[in-house]
Amino acid sequence: MIRLNKYLALCGVCSRRDADKLIEQKAVTVNGTTASFGMKVTGREKICVQGKPISAPEEKVILAYYKPMGVVCTERDKHARITLRDSLKYPVRLTYAGRLDKDSEGLLIMTNDGTLIDAMMRGANQHEKEYLVKVEKPLTEEALVQMRAGIYLEELKMTTRACKIEQTGPYTMKMVLTQGLNRQIRRMCETVGYRVKSLKRTRVMNIELKDLKPGEYRELEEEEKQILYRDCAL
Numbered sequence: 001m002i003r004l005n006k007y008l009a010l011c012g013v014c015s016r017r018d019a020d021k022l023i024e025q026k027a028v029t030v031n032g033t034t035a036s037f038g039m040k041v042t043g044r045e046k047i048c049v050q051g052k053p054i055s056a057p058e059e060k061v062i063l064a065y066y067k068p069m070g071v072v073c074t075e076r077d078k079h080a081r082i083t084l085r086d087s088l089k090y091p092v093r094l095t096y097a098g099r100l101d102k103d104s105e106g107l108l109i110m111t112n113d114g115t116l117i118d119a120m121m122r123g124a125n126q127h128e129k130e131y132l133v134k135v136e137k138p139l140t141e142e143a144l145v146q147m148r149a150g151i152y153l154e155e156l157k158m159t160t161r162a163c164k165i166e167q168t169g170p171y172t173m174k175m176v177l178t179q180g181l182n183r184q185i186r187r188m189c190e191t192v193g194y195r196v197k198s199l200k201r202t203r204v205m206n207i208e209l210k211d212l213k214p215g216e217y218r219e220l221e222e223e224e225k226q227i228l229y230r231d232c233a234l
Contacts, residue, residue: 001040001041001042002040002041002043002114003038003039003040004019004023004028004030004035004039004040004041004047005019005020005023006019006114007041007043007047007056008022008028008047008049008054009093009095009114010056010112010114011054011055011056012092012093012112013049013054020037022049022050023035023036023037024037027049027050028047028048028049029047029048030045030046030047031045031046032046035047043055043056060111060112060113060116061090061092061094061110061111061112061113061219062109062110062111062113062116062219062220062225062228063090063094063109063110063111063217063218063219063220064107064108064109064110064207064208064209064210064212064217064218064220065088065107065108065109065110065212065216065217066105066106066107066108066209066212066213066214066215066216066217067084067087067100067104067105067106067107067108067214068087068105068214068215069102069103069104069105069214070082070102070103071083071084071086071087071102072084072102073096073099073100073101073102073108084096084108087215088110088217090110090217092112093112094110094111094112095110095111095112095114095117096108096109096110097109097110097111097116097117097120097121097204098120098121098129098180098204099180100201101183101186103199104199104200104201105198105199105200105201105214106131106132106199106200106201106202106209107201107202107203107204107207107208107209107212108201109204109207110217115234116228116229116232116234119232119233119234120204120205120232121180123179123180125232126161126178126179127178127204127205127231127232128176128177128178128203128204128205129176129177129178129180129201129203129204129205130174130175130176130201130202130203130204131174131175131176131177131185131199131200131201131202132168132172132173132174132198132199132200132202133172133173133174133175133185133189133196133198133199133200134171134172134196134197134198134199135171135172135173135189135194135195135196135197136171136194136195136196136197137171137194138170138171139167139170139171139172139173139194142192143192143193143194144165144167144173146192147160147163147165147175147188147189147192148162148163148164148165149162150162150163151188151191151192152191153181153184153187153188153191154191155187156181156182156187158181160177160179160181160184160188161177161178161179163175163176163177163178164176171197185199186199205228205231205232206224206227206228206231207220207224207228
């Protein structure tokens with residue numbers, strides 16, 4: 001069972017925040033009874049919004065999307081110049097699995113499969129994400145060794161997991177992480193004395209950015225989807 005607001009979001013009705021507003025306005029019924037905050041559903045109930053029955057989408061959509069720099073990973077933010085809703089035009093409402101901050105670019109997995117999102121986002125599963133990172137001054141082996149081993153981030157009161165780092169140039173490196181702390185790479189670099197100039201995610205699990213350009217997307221190939229679901233134990 002899942003929370004009703006999440007179910008409404010998965011059905012493409014609205015965001016979870018707006019779903020809460022609809023529930024507050026008593027515009028949602030479950031099996032003929034007015035819905036209440038926090039209630040859970042299986043999806044087999046008769047659920048109506050403003051009197052109209054809704055149901056979960058039959059077809060699961062999964063996209064690889066190249067998020068450009070400057071795009072904010074949210075549907076609505078009055079302070080954001082460009083949000084995902086503005087940038088990605090697709091006929092089905094999709095949600096991202098693993099955000100990128102506004103100043104970062106690269107691969108976002110976008111889908112309407114909430115079960116897949118939950119499996120991908122579960123930190124205990126330690127799914128790999130790969131990034132290309134450029135810093136403002138030459139990298140030292142000492143800094144690389146520190147970051148590979150795991151670094152205590154004072155702001156988050158957490159130590160990062162050990163990760164793979166390959167130096168690709170004087171100022172550049174490829175990093176493979178298995179967790180997604182808030183602004184993790186930027187915080188790691190700052191802790192060892194570096195400022196990130198550019199950050200691009202190129203892979204999430206088995207899905208690669210390939211030759212997509214900023215703002216472009218592609219639907220996953222069947223083999224990619226099968227491997228993704230398998231690796232998520234779905």
